[in-house]
Amino acid sequence: MRRALSKRDQHRRRKALKKRIAGLQETIREHQRKLSEEQKKAHPNQRLITYWKKEIRIRQKEVKRLQKRLLLCSSPRLPQSGNDSLSPEV
DSSP states (O other), X not given: OOOOOOHHHHHHHHHHHHHHHHHHHHHHHHHHHHHHHHHHSSSXXXXXXXXXXXXXXXXXXXXXXXXXXXXXXXXXXXXXXXXXXXXXXX
């Protein structure tokens, strides 16, 4: 059983997640800019276009995953009273 995090640790975790999400979103914008520039060229490199699209998808997926984690960190947890699910019902 994991112990509950202190308020300070919860704040640090949320702050770290927000910072990571912001960094990924910045990377997504940068990749979208590069993709746009490549597509505007007279002879765009299709391998690069495919690469940037893949990179964007990967980063977007990671952002969604981290946002879910952030929601879980932010939601109040109910206190656990032992292993009630394992105890036999009488």
